[in-house]
Amino acid sequence: MGVPVFQVRDIIDNNNVYVFSTNFALYGDMSSRVMSLLSDISPEIEIYSIDEAFMNFTGVKDSVHLASRMKSVVTKSTGIPISIGIAATKTLSKVANYFAKKQTANGVYALTEQQQIVQALKELPVSKLWGVGSRHLRMLNSYGINKAYDFIQLNEEWVLEKMTIMGLRMQRELKGDPCFGIDAYPSRKKNIRTSRSFGVKVKSLQTIQESIIAHAARCAEKLRIENSCARYVSVILRTNPFSKSQDYYYGYKSI
Known part of the structure; x- marks a missing residue:
């Protein structure tokens, strides 16, 4: 199970552990x-x-x-x-x-x-x-x-x-009694989400806008692969929930 990096920072520093961002x-x-x-x-x-x-x-x-x-x-x-x-x-x-x-x-x-x-x-x-x-x-x-x-x-x-x-x-x-068959045609997804955490604190509105555009494009690509359409689009922004120096912010907008 994963943990936030700050919770294991001592282990990382003491053992020369390399940390990489997900993709x-x-x-x-x-x-x-x-x-x-x-x-x-x-x-x-x-x-x-x-x-x-x-x-x-x-x-x-x-x-x-x-x-x-x-x-x-x-x-x-x-x-x-x-x-x-x-x-x-x-x-x-x-x-x-x-x-x-x-x-x-x-x-x-x-x-x-x-x-x-x-x-x-x-x-x-x-x-x-x-x-x-x-x-x-x-x-x-x-x-x-x-x-x-x-x-x-x-x-x-x-x-x-x-x-x-x-x-x-x-x-x-x-016990050898098959109860789950092969579902070769799974039902379509009810929601599609693309999200990322910034590696550093972001204060530029342009950077946030560019990120939202990129994520929206990725969601649209996934939607086309599913051959589906969307009724709602939501954008969620939040600050670091583990920060001790600033208040936590969570906001979203749906259209």
Whole structure:
């Protein structure tokens, strides 16, 4: 989890840590390139987030070979290393991906044999399960549930009561019962946002205006990609919420 730089300034200074600004526009462009390459190989793909996707390998005879080919193509074309987890359900594939990063040299891990799955779940901390946030983690730990294997031993009615239907589906997926399909055609976004923090204090109105124009253009580009239209446009400006030398300001205007 990220923290403001000023909160760890001593650690940065004492350990010669280099700090770089984020570049979300570049992240988005690189993500599009990676997802396009994956789509060329596996037409049925769900782009889950900027750096994650699910693909349907049903009918593939050698899934490990195909995954290795995908990894090679992406790395050669973009220079970005990726990891791929293979399993019968989405949740198990997330588990497989965890071990692909931790225990393999090539970044590909297939979790398909029952004995192998059981061993993986016995090793995996419940905190690493897809869908287990801080609140559910505290609750599970309070009942002595520390590993993923402990979680799948729980009574389904108890899981439904404590973690709703989503928790129950996650548990069933860990047992090999598919509950989440591939959403190859996700619904359009309800809102699009482009925001940046200035690296230094800004006192020039022109600089702020130029930044707003650039952000608006980027939002419009995202809107066109979605083939959507906007009903409202909002501009938000705020000062540094962590500053001790000036009052905090937050303002917005919608049209």
